[in-house]
Amino acid sequence: MKKISTLLLLVFTFILTQAQNTYYPQAFFDKKLAREMLSFGNSTIEGVASTKQKGKFGIKPLIGGRHYAPKGTVVMLFPVTPYFEEFYSMRRKYENKKTTVYMSEDAFKYKLEALTDDYGRFKFEKLKPGKYYLETIVNFTATGSYQEQTGRTDSYNVYGGYLYSSPIYQTFFYGYSAANRESEFVEVKQDGEIKEINL
DSSP: HHHHHHHHHHHHHHHHHHHHHEEESSSSHHHHHHHHHHHHHHHEEEEEEEEEEOTTSOOOOOOSEEOOOTTOOOEEEEEHHHHHHHHHHHHHHHTTTTTTEOHHHHHHHHEEEEETTTSEEEEEEOOSEEEEEEEEEEEEEEEEEEEEEEEEEEEOOTTTEEEEEEEEEEEEEEEEEEEEEEEEEEEOTTTTTTTEOOO
């Protein structure tokens, strides 16, 4: 019995490890470069964080209402170092429901953060010229719907004879909480430049 329990535990552990894979970039993270890229300048990046509710196939519609980031939503700004470029490339290539790509703890520390206001607006000031990556998670309440059969209707011919029966469907709506990751690469080319973006 003990051997069977041990075997089941090993099989369960194997299934869990296969169910979720984790990757990290292998490039060298240059702290000095990241620190230099985040040092003070005279430029500003500001904008609005928002998202759209995804459709049935996980695609955001081109036309449709926007959900603006709630007040206090964190927007992160990372300097685009060679390490970050590898991280982003790996995330685009490998990340899915079973695979996650993370930055190292050291790399994740080298970022700036801003909070959104009541209208989803955010601002990063005193930036140097350079390339940056902005990312946020926008939480919102979405609306879904489903149809349910609530009855049937019978059809008869002119003589009163039964022909066929058709189902009657009713559409029901419900609300649910959702979250989308929104991101953007921004390049500041001149010191003192003000960049306006939409996340």
